[in-house]
Amino acid sequence: MKLYVQTWGCQMNQLDSSRIVQLMKSADYEPTDRVDDADLIILNTCSVRDKAEQKVYSALGRWRTLKEEKGVILGVGGCVAQQEGEALLRRAPHLDLVFGTHNMHKLPQMVEEAREAARRSVETAFYRDPFYLEDPSGLPETEGAKAYVTIMQGCNKVCSFCIVPRVRGREVSRSSDNIVRDVEALVERGVKEVMLLGQNVNSYGRTVEGERSFPELLERINAIPGIRRIRFTTSHPHDLSPELVDAFVRLGNLCEHLHLPLQSGSDSVLARMRRGYRLDEYLERVHSLRKRRPEVAVTTDMIVGFPGETEAEFEETLAVVREIEYDDMFTFTYSPRPRTVAAKVYRDDVPDEVKGDRCRRLQELQKSIALRKNRSLIGTEQEILVEGPSRLGRDQLMGRTRTNRIVNFTPGEATVPAEMARVRVVDATPNSLVGEAVGAREVVQ
Numbered sequence: 001m002k003l004y005v006q007t008w009g010c011q012m013n014q015l016d017s018s019r020i021v022q023l024m025k026s027a028d029y030e031p032t033d034r035v036d037d038a039d040l041i042i043l044n045t046c047s048v049r050d051k052a053e054q055k056v057y058s059a060l061g062r063w064r065t066l067k068e069e070k071g072v073i074l075g076v077g078g079c080v081a082q083q084e085g086e087a088l089l090r091r092a093p094h095l096d097l098v099f100g101t102h103n104m105h106k107l108p109q110m111v112e113e114a115r116e117a118a119r120r121s122v123e124t125a126f127y128r129d130p131f132y133l134e135d136p137s138g139l140p141e142t143e144g145a146k147a148y149v150t151i152m153q154g155c156n157k158v159c160s161f162c163i164v165p166r167v168r169g170r171e172v173s174r175s176s177d178n179i180v181r182d183v184e185a186l187v188e189r190g191v192k193e194v195m196l197l198g199q200n201v202n203s204y205g206r207t208v209e210g211e212r213s214f215p216e217l218l219e220r221i222n223a224i225p226g227i228r229r230i231r232f233t234t235s236h237p238h239d240l241s242p243e244l245v246d247a248f249v250r251l252g253n254l255c256e257h258l259h260l261p262l263q264s265g266s267d268s269v270l271a272r273m274r275r276g277y278r279l280d281e282y283l284e285r286v287h288s289l290r291k292r293r294p295e296v297a298v299t300t301d302m303i304v305g306f307p308g309e310t311e312a313e314f315e316e317t318l319a320v321v322r323e324i325e326y327d328d329m330f331t332f333t334y335s336p337r338p339r340t341v342a343a344k345v346y347r348d349d350v351p352d353e354v355k356g357d358r359c360r361r362l363q364e365l366q367k368s369i370a371l372r373k374n375r376s377l378i379g380t381e382q383e384i385l386v387e388g389p390s391r392l393g394r395d396q397l398m399g400r401t402r403t404n405r406i407v408n409f410t411p412g413e414a415t416v417p418a419e420m421a422r423v424r425v426v427d428a429t430p431n432s433l434v435g436e437a438v439g440a441r442e443v444v445q
Ligand code: SAM
Pocket: 010, 048, 049, 161, 162, 163, 164, 198, 199, 200, 233, 234, 235, 261, 263, 301, 302, 303, 332, 333, 334, 335, 336, 337
């Protein structure tokens, strides 16, 4: 039988989807890229922005005929499933199953009951024990040289705009022994780079008696023989500890990249967002990191058009972006999410045209900064991990620098996919570098 999975949203959802595939393989489902071939369709959803719930109903509507004509089993998982639960089954009579963010492990049984007994089911319980974050087969599957590893899930913060704590639950951390075991197994299968995932990785381990801290976890992973690159996301600025700054100095395999969402450059907006820090505190942390490790690329998330955001407040955001000179930025226009504090307390009063205009202005500014920074790298040599063919075609390959910049490059004779390569930067755009492979392939001992 065939399984088609559609994934929306963040890296954690992508990892969850690969687990869904793995889980269902054990129930004799093989993945397919063609929805028309599927016997089981799973939509793994994100509810962080926009009209996520509406999008789910539209997608389900498109698959209705497959249900009617072929009797395909339809399931919705992820954050919208967690948020809407039962309501999804009520509003979409052809939907068979709904599973929340802690309930993926129940999927094979839910599918079997739908198939054998036409039973429709909803599973959205939250658990405090992180058993559901462990890999279903005991060890993560992987292809290629990069892998995601979930270290924690959920968030104990209360940002007023954010639905994540509601749909992913409170912070739960996996045991560091299990994480290290997984990374060792991945390295054994050729993985050179791991991305550690969590909604707020800096508070890893805090809710578990006797567990290691995040910097201590990084230290253990750094010591695994064969690991070349460690990345992590996402960090909350409030919890960026001096020990973590230290880790960037001490740990040779920790990549020089920190994603540190600021959200707004205005203290009054930050207070309405309930972010828990002021701009000067954020700047102080970025400066202390850059003082000790100037090479670290800093990237961020920004929301424009938060309720009540004035032109002057928005200009404070532009000013801080000019000051920090981020290496990259994700820009979002505010959208009220159901039952969040901001949606309850504030009117969504910034007109859409103003939101769009601010978004464009911020992106333009960031583009000019990124172009300048990328151009300054022309002529340098960079170590990259070769990921595969470039989207540009023309026999080019693609890889990333340790600072997470994309490099499209002309391979040399010694260039091997999924290995490290050295590349000379010959040109730059705002989003990527252009390069040429140099020298012989590095031999990993
Ligand atoms: N720490 C979180 C994580 O990585 O899981 C960040 C939450 S979210 C997945 C990523 C970004 O989406 C946030 O940093 C924020 O900029 C944006 N975002 C979250 N809620 C939003 C909303 N209601 N409207 C617009 N943007 C939002």
